[in-house]
Amino acid sequence: MDKTEKASKSEVSGEVENNSPEQQTLTLQEAIDLAIQHHTAGDLAKAEGIYQQILQTDPDHPDALHLLGVISHQKGENDTAVDLITRALKFKPDYAEALNNLGNVFLDLGKLDEAVANYRKAITIEPDYAEAHYNLGIAFSKLGRLNETVASYRKALIIKPNYAEAHYNLGNGLKELWKLDEAIESYQEACTIKPDYAEAFNNLGAAFQDIGKLEEATSHF
Numbered sequence: 001m002d003k004t005e006k007a008s009k010s011e012v013s014g015e016v017e018n019n020s021p022e023q024q025t026l027t028l029q030e031a032i033d034l035a036i037q038h039h040t041a042g043d044l045a046k047a048e049g050i051y052q053q054i055l056q057t058d059p060d061h062p063d064a065l066h067l068l069g070v071i072s073h074q075k076g077e078n079d080t081a082v083d084l085i086t087r088a089l090k091f092k093p094d095y096a097e098a099l100n101n102l103g104n105v106f107l108d109l110g111k112l113d114e115a116v117a118n119y120r121k122a123i124t125i126e127p128d129y130a131e132a133h134y135n136l137g138i139a140f141s142k143l144g145r146l147n148e149t150v151a152s153y154r155k156a157l158i159i160k161p162n163y164a165e166a167h168y169n170l171g172n173g174l175k176e177l178w179k180l181d182e183a184i185e186s187y188q189e190a191c192t193i194k195p196d197y198a199e200a201f202n203n204l205g206a207a208f209q210d211i212g213k214l215e216e217a218t219s220h221f
Helices: 028-040 044-057 062-074 078-091 096-108 112-125 130-143 146-159 164-176 180-193 198-210 214-220
Strands: none
Touching (some): 028 044, 062 096, 096 112, 096 130, 112 130, 130 146, 130 164, 164 180, 164 198
């Protein structure tokens, strides 16, 4: 059975400085940097506490609103995530990362048209945003719009050629279009970039099976 890929995880980015709240009074930017450090390390509780403290000082801080929304999404609190990220975008409408992450929340909620709209806005602001192109491909795939699915993954790969997940999902889209030779090439690229990519090896085996190459199929399974 073929295996599919989820949208890329909600992204957290920013420059991090090694500032300690015990050592000095932090500026808002330093506090954001420290929160991002905790966030990227997976310590959501510490990050959430700092984001909330920032919002007590500046209730309209777009980064804190956005990243608190990302945490809500990670915790499965998607309605809260939509509210927070939408508030961030009210104060910073050209926030491509927030638009992409809002798209991810809508994707998880099954609101695919809203997801597509937000990914497209992110790409309009930042045309070389590979993850937004990739996520747009995921949304198109769920909508059954396979040609647009494939086109989105190809755009992501032009920007980020070593994007293993995009190669893998491109293979899935091509396989659904019954372009099996091209699908095999995409799966092989994914496996080369990410040698422990079990799902890609599985679907590569399935593609070989579909063209009658059972020995190759067995080896990849």
